[in-house]
Amino acid sequence: MSYETVVGYFKEVGRDEDILQFNSSSATVEQAAAVLQVIPARIAKTLSFRGQDEEALLIVAAGDTKIDNKKFKTTFNVKPRMLDAETVVEKTGHPVGGVCPFALATAMPIYLDISLQRFTTVFPAAGSRNSAIELTPEELYTYAQAIQWVDVCKEWDTSLT
Numbered sequence: 001m002s003y004e005t006v007v008g009y010f011k012e013v014g015r016d017e018d019i020l021q022f023n024s025s026s027a028t029v030e031q032a033a034a035v036l037q038v039i040p041a042r043i044a045k046t047l048s049f050r051g052q053d054e055e056a057l058l059i060v061a062a063g064d065t066k067i068d069n070k071k072f073k074t075t076f077n078v079k080p081r082m083l084d085a086e087t088v089v090e091k092t093g094h095p096v097g098g099v100c101p102f103a104l105a106t107a108m109p110i111y112l113d114i115s116l117q118r119f120t121t122v123f124p125a126a127g128s129r130n131s132a133i134e135l136t137p138e139e140l141y142t143y144a145q146a147i148q149w150v151d152v153c154k155e156w157d158t159s160l161t
Contacts, residue, residue: 006127027097
């Protein structure tokens with residue numbers, strides 16, 4: 001149902017035809033990059049964390065990044081702890097490997113990492129382990145209804161565009 005929910009969400013804004021569905025898995029950054037024939041950094045991975053008061057939050061970051069524990073704690077005033085797979089599905093409505101910031105099962109804050117701003121377009125998942133949609137970072141921000149851009153990642157290649 002998750003994929004169908006995301007398609008419905010994008011249908012409301014006239015972008016459902018832009019969702020890509022694949023015959024093979026795009027569940028990991030590497031798989032998605034291979035299927036889309038793009039560099040892994042352009043995959044917009046959605047990461048699920050526990051925020052303050054145990055509330056869930058999502059961070060969408062470039063595929064070549066890792067969470068920087070110090071930056072995360074400074075930004076959110078809590079040590080980064082990822083949600084377990086069962087909680088991810090419960091909170092987002094999307095399966096691990098298809099988690100995206102669209103059409104969520106429960107409302108939660110969504111943040112976009114500045115690592116995505118290097119690219120003209122990026123590819124977040126679309127609610128399944130074999131789908132994606134190509135969006136500009138600004139479109140991603142809008143459609144995800146993000147709260148703000150944050151700087152919570154490390155190890156990304158600033159020379160890539």
